Amino acid sequence: MGEAKRRKTTMGEKYGQDTRILSWVPITKSQAELFVSWTTRGAWIGIGVMVVAWVTIRFIGPAFGWWQVAA
Numbered sequence: 001m002g003e004a005k006r007r008k009t010t011m012g013e014k015y016g017q018d019t020r021i022l023s024w025v026p027i028t029k030s031q032a033e034l035f036v037s038w039t040t041r042g043a044w045i046g047i048g049v050m051v052v053a054w055v056t057i058r059f060i061g062p063a064f065g066w067w068q069v070a071a
Contacts, residue, residue: 008015019061061067
């Protein structure tokens with residue numbers, strides 16, 4: 001507990017607040033991590049949609065006679 005009290009008196013009002021990436025950028029480290037996780041998830045969803053579209057266009061459509069693939 002002594003270390004926490006010393007850190008609290010040293011940091012003042014900034015104690016317990018999330019740190020910023022850069023002092024002049026109003027984005028915290030936790031917000032940056034959240035952004036990375038959302039964009040990674042979005043990228044994987046996009047890859048999945050692209051694979052489903054490709055399988056549909058290449059295999060499912062021609063199999064049901066919806067269209068012909070120009071090879």
